[in-house]
Amino acid sequence: MNDDIKPTEDPCACPEGSGELTLDGSVPVVQITNLHTRFGRTVVHQDVNLDIEQGEIMSIVGGSGTGKTVLLRQMLGLERPTRGCVRIFGEDISEANAEHLQQLRNHWGMLFQQGALYSALTVFDNIAQPLRELRTLPDDVIRDAVLLKMNMVGLGPEHANKMPADLSGGMIKRVALARALALEPQLLFLDEPTAGLDPDLSESFVALIKSLHRELNLTVVMVTHDLDTLFALSTRIAVLAEKHVIAVGPTRDVIKVDHPFIKEFFLGGRGKRALAALDEKNKE
Numbered sequence: 001m002n003d004d005i006k007p008t009e010d011p012c013a014c015p016e017g018s019g020e021l022t023l024d025g026s027v028p029v030v031q032i033t034n035l036h037t038r039f040g041r042t043v044v045h046q047d048v049n050l051d052i053e054q055g056e057i058m059s060i061v062g063g064s065g066t067g068k069t070v071l072l073r074q075m076l077g078l079e080r081p082t083r084g085c086v087r088i089f090g091e092d093i094s095e096a097n098a099e100h101l102q103q104l105r106n107h108w109g110m111l112f113q114q115g116a117l118y119s120a121l122t123v124f125d126n127i128a129q130p131l132r133e134l135r136t137l138p139d140d141v142i143r144d145a146v147l148l149k150m151n152m153v154g155l156g157p158e159h160a161n162k163m164p165a166d167l168s169g170g171m172i173k174r175v176a177l178a179r180a181l182a183l184e185p186q187l188l189f190l191d192e193p194t195a196g197l198d199p200d201l202s203e204s205f206v207a208l209i210k211s212l213h214r215e216l217n218l219t220v221v222m223v224t225h226d227l228d229t230l231f232a233l234s235t236r237i238a239v240l241a242e243k244h245v246i247a248v249g250p251t252r253d254v255i256k257v258d259h260p261f262i263k264e265f266f267l268g269g270r271g272k273r274a275l276a277a278l279d280e281k282n283k284e
């Protein structure tokens with residue numbers, strides 16, 4: 001066993017604090033403190049610390065196997081760290097029971113990489129599903145909410161009765177985004193939001209996320225390998241390497257950090273092209 005990760009009586013305990021649900025931005029939306037993750041003998045995270053403030057678009061990057069997906073799953077309450085604390089809106093999610101976790105989930109939306117739509121449900125029913133699960137809303141309110149969310153993501157009502165199999169990749173992402181926003185969350189998680197889209201579709205999806213972030217005052221946590229998406233959206237970037245966060249800050253600061261992964265990832269040919277494209281865009 002790794003000496004640094006000895007089990008304690010309360011391995012996932014958060015530091016003292018109110019622990020109350022706080023949605024006004026007075027505490028970080030996501031607070032990860034001294035987080036360790038181990039699978040058998042494999043140590044994935046060692047003392048990971050990261051605060052994400054209201055209104056940020058925080059991108060988490062790192063090489064393959066550095067634990068980005070696991071960290072995202074821990075923020076979503078789908079996995080528990082071996083040790084340490086994950087607070088979302090001030091609440092310790094390791095301590096939340098199933099019912100409480102469900103209430104917390106109503107405050108965030110998740111866009112999965114492949115969209116994860118229900119293949120047997122129409123576009124309308126996919127987006128309506130989180131609203132129906134509340135079991136409190138009448139049908140006409142659900143209908144209006146679904147059409148509003150479709151409109152927000154640029155889908156007209158004529159698409160409501162289509163099945164996922166009949167949609168293009170770009171439309172699947174838009175439906176999945178509308179579903180993620182169905183409960184009007186303050187926090188949005190994005191896992192590789194532009195994966196599988198061609199450059200034009202990718203650019204318009206990025207523009208959509210950017211405008212929704214602004215209009216809905218969202219906090220966004222994103223995992224992506226795509227440098228164009230990363231540079232276009234991130235207000236800050238956190239780099240996972242060597243089992244912890246080796247750099248966190250605005251893109252321009254992070255890319256200056258002298259670390260082999262950062263040099264290879266951001267300043268290789270692709271990185272330079274993506275930065276040059278961003279500079280061009282900023283001049284327009």
Ligand SMILES: Nc1ncnc2c1ncn2[C@@H]1O[C@H](COP(=O)(O)OP(=O)(O)OP(=O)(O)O)[C@@H](O)[C@H]1O
Nearest residue numbers: 039040042044062063064065066067068069070071
């Ligand atoms: N349930 C599990 N049991 C055992 N090992 C796991 C489990 N989940 C993840 N791992 C291991 O944890 C490490 C981190 O995995 P993770 O999927 O978070 O990496 P990642 O940074 O998202 O990688 P990629 O960029 O390739 O998607 C990997 O070595 C993976 O094999």
